[in-house]
Every structure is written in structure tokens, then in C-alpha cells.
Amino acid sequence: MNLRASADNSNPDVAHFKVIPITPRQIAADQAATPAPSIPPALISYLPEPYRIGPGDSLYITVWDHPELTSPAGAQQQALANGRLVRPDGTLFYPYAGLLQAAGKTVEELRSELTRRLAKYVPSPQVDLTIISYGSQKVTLGGAFVSAAPQFITVTPLTLAQAIGTANVNTTQADLSNVVLSRDGHDYHLDMDALSGVPKGMQDIYLKGGDHVFLSYNDNHEVYVVGEVVQPQALRFKTSTLTLTQAIGRAGGLNQNTAKGKAVYVIRGVKNLQQEPSEIYQLDASSPDAFAMASQFPVRAGDVVFVGAAGVARWNRFVSQLLPFSTLLNNTSNARLTNEQTNQL
Structure with missing residues (x-):
């Protein structure tokens, strides 16, 4: 795969790209330009803030020494059966206290209001209030x-x-x-x-x-690994990044018989090719430190990792494509020779 960056901006139908070698300096520059993760x-x-009661909440109100107010359904019943549900309009009814506006109040605010109202009928009421279900x-x-x-x-x-x-x-x-x-x-x-x-x-x-x-x-969170790898495929990943080493490794690694070490590319598209060129990163996998760099190079969702074929592999494919055609020519030539000999007889 011979790449040459296109600089012709006059023809919008020509795809523009730039080739960037993957080097330690380039990796360091990318890492420095990547913003640290943060929360808005x-x-x-x-x-x-302190929880404020709302419609759908169920309250359990205890008036000490007054079980008839605390558990009108009977003390043997579960707390939920004796709960007071806040109505859709935000109110609830409690004996002697009447209709109370509960929505928007904290537990302590409603307890104080209830204590104040019950004090007219119950001497020094000791009131406790808890939320037993939330809604x-x-x-x-x-x-x-x-x-x-x-x-x-x-x-x-x-x-x-x-x-x-x-x-x-x-x-x-x-x-x-x-x-x-x-x-x-x-x-x-x-x-x-x-x-x-x-x-x-x-x-x-x-x-x-x-x-x-x-x-x-993660349906669209994929990297596509193609070319001279053992198992070309689309790789789904769930994390923020996937390194080039991981991508090639999950595809079974380079095909040792056909892969060209210097032809490992990461093709990264852009939204608008007319305004900016796409980027093609090249890794020279024949160098000893190549996979050290590949382990630091993150691929992104939508990237295409392409591994080119070695010269011998390309020649073998050319020959394999040529052989059927040459066989056909040979059969045609033999048939023509047979026909000429027959005509001479």
C-alpha cells in the first residue's frame, strides 16, 4: 500500500488525507493534547438539600402513649398498613390535626407543624415522623x-x-x-x-x-481490523480506548506469512473531507520498539486498522490469479491445434 498525501483542494471529489508516522514524539504530543477527564x-x-416530602410518599406518624393515633389499623399490623399517604395535591389528613400541607416540607418541618396542632387536644404531644416508602x-x-x-x-x-x-x-x-x-x-x-x-x-x-x-x-463503538491479520473482523469495545496492540491482538495478530511489517495503518476519517484531510497513522512494525509504541497508541471508534501484504504475498496472489487464466489460454490453444490437425486429415 503506497500512500501519498493528497494536497489537491481544487477537486472536491478527490479524498484528501495526510500520513502521520507513529513515533514516540507523536504519541507524547497526542497525550499532551488530550484533555484530562473531568465532570461539568x-x-x-x-x-x-434535606429531603422534602412529596405526593406518593407514605409517612408513619408516632404519637407516644397514644396508640389509637399511631396505629389506627391495629398495633399488630405492619407499619405500611398504618402509613399516611401524601395525596396528589400534597396534603394528608391526621386526626385532630386536620388537613396538613405536607408536600414541600422537610420531615422536621412537618413534625413541628403536627406537634403544634395536636397540642390543642393532646397535652405535650411527643410526635415522631418517618418516611416508610418513597414515591x-x-x-x-x-x-x-x-x-x-x-x-x-x-x-x-x-x-x-x-x-x-x-x-x-x-x-x-x-x-x-x-x-x-x-x-x-x-x-x-x-x-x-x-x-x-x-x-x-x-x-x-x-x-x-x-x-x-x-x-x-456499544453497537457502533467498533474498530475494524482488516488486511493481513489472522482474523479480520469488527471489534466492539466498551471502554474509552483500545490500543493498537489490543486491536491487532484481538484479531489474532499479524499473519506471519503474508503481513508486511512496515504496512500497518490506522485510518481515521473526519466529518467533512472537503474542509480537512483524514488522518492515516503508519506504524513500522518491523522495528523492535514498534509494539511498545502500539501499546501506547489509542484507536478510536470508527477507525480502520489495515495491515498490508508483503511483496511475496502479493506476487503469490498475482500468480494464483494468473494461473486459471493461463490454463484457459493453454486449453484454447490445444483445442485450436487439434481442430487444425483434424482439418488437414
């Missing part, structure tokens, strides 16, 4: 999770790492480099694989009601 400030700065604030999930059931915000703050852990990642289908957190009309794309190695990671992102977490599938 809008996510890392959010800190959850007002939830986080929805989708994508490559084993379980995409909604998860509810509780009095204990929920982090993105905890939500993903509960949902359980489908490791065969997930693209760990693209977790999308949708919040307040904005989509935040997070590289879960890269963020796992930084101090501020997914465990520092707190979720709130209305958030949606989508874990991308």
Missing part, C-alpha cells in the same frame, strides 16, 4: 443496564455511582465511555471508564428527582 461544574457543584422523587434509567427500574430519592442522598451499581451494567452491551445524565433540559456526557481513575468521579455526582441516566450501547 454544574454537576459537581450540586449538593442535595415522589425518582430517577429514571435506560440503555445498557440489567435493570432499568426507576430509583427513588430518599433521605439518604443518591449518587450516580450508586444508581449505576444498583442498576447493574450489562457488560456485553454497554459503552462505558458514554453515560448521559439528563437534567433540567441539559444532557451531560460522562466517560465512566475514564472518570474511574480520577479523584472526583461518579461517586461525587449527586442525583435529584427528575434526572434521567442513559448508558449507551
Whole structure:
């Protein structure tokens, strides 16, 4: 494969490309230009406030020394049977206290309001209030999770790492480099694989009601390894990066009989070839330090890794293609000679 960078910009139908040798200097330059993984400030700065009660929450209210108020369904019943459900309009009814506006209040704020109202009928009421089931604030999930059931915000703050852990990642289908957190009309794309190695990671992102977490599938997260390798194929990968060594290794390695060591290329396209050239990275695999460099060179989704054929392999293929044609010519010549001899008789 003989490559020569095209510099003709006058013809839009001609594909433009530039060939870049893979060298230690080039790898170092790429690494320096790659930004460190980080979390958007809008996510890392959010800190959850004390939980506020909402419609769908169920409360268990204890008035000490007054079981008729605490457990109207009977003390032998489970706590849920004696729970007080916050109505869709945000209110709940409690004996002697009447209709209470519960939505928007913290547990302590509602407990204080209830104590104040009961004090008119119960001397020095000792009131305790807990939330026994949650239903007002939830986080929805989708994508490559084993379980995409909604998860509810509780009095204990929920982090993105905890939500993903509960949902359980489908490791065969997930693209760990693209977790999308949708919040307040904005989509935040997070590289879960890269963020796992930084101090501020997914465990520092707190979720709130209305958030949606989508874990991308890896259907299109592929590298295509073709040419003189043992098993040419499309390689799916779930992490942020796959090195050139890993890509070639997963394809069975170079074909020792046909591969040309100097002809290992990584072809990387661009969105608009008319505006910028595509990049073709070349690795001289015949040098001793080639695979040390290849182990540091990351390929990207959509890249094509091409391994060219050696001169002997190209000659053998030419001969194998020529032989059937030469045999046909020989058979035709023999048939013509036979016909001439027959005519002479």
C-alpha cells in the first residue's frame, strides 16, 4: 500500500488525507493534547438539600402513649398498613390535626407543624415522623443496564455511582465511555471508564428527582481490523480506548506469512473531507520498539486498522490469479491445434 498525501483542494471529489508516522514524539504530543477527564461544574457543584416530602410518599406518624393515633389499623399490623399517604395535591389528613400541607416540607418541618396542632387536644404531644416508602422523587434509567427500574430519592442522598451499581451494567452491551445524565433540559456526557481513575468521579455526582441516566450501547463503538491479520473482523469495545496492540491482538495478530511489517495503518476519517484531510497513522512494525509504541497508541471508534501484504504475498496472489487464466489460454490453444490437425486429415 503506497500512500501519498493528497494536497489537491481544487477537486472536491478527490479524498484528501495526510500520513502521520507513529513515533514516540507523536504519541507524547497526542497525550499532551488530550484533555484530562473531568465532570461539568454544574454537576459537581450540586449538593442535595434535606429531603422534602412529596405526593406518593407514605409517612408513619408516632404519637407516644397514644396508640389509637399511631396505629389506627391495629398495633399488630405492619407499619405500611398504618402509613399516611401524601395525596396528589400534597396534603394528608391526621386526626385532630386536620388537613396538613405536607408536600414541600422537610420531615422536621412537618413534625413541628403536627406537634403544634395536636397540642390543642393532646397535652405535650411527643410526635415522631418517618418516611416508610418513597414515591415522589425518582430517577429514571435506560440503555445498557440489567435493570432499568426507576430509583427513588430518599433521605439518604443518591449518587450516580450508586444508581449505576444498583442498576447493574450489562457488560456485553454497554459503552462505558458514554453515560448521559439528563437534567433540567441539559444532557451531560460522562466517560465512566475514564472518570474511574480520577479523584472526583461518579461517586461525587449527586442525583435529584427528575434526572434521567442513559448508558449507551456499544453497537457502533467498533474498530475494524482488516488486511493481513489472522482474523479480520469488527471489534466492539466498551471502554474509552483500545490500543493498537489490543486491536491487532484481538484479531489474532499479524499473519506471519503474508503481513508486511512496515504496512500497518490506522485510518481515521473526519466529518467533512472537503474542509480537512483524514488522518492515516503508519506504524513500522518491523522495528523492535514498534509494539511498545502500539501499546501506547489509542484507536478510536470508527477507525480502520489495515495491515498490508508483503511483496511475496502479493506476487503469490498475482500468480494464483494468473494461473486459471493461463490454463484457459493453454486449453484454447490445444483445442485450436487439434481442430487444425483434424482439418488437414
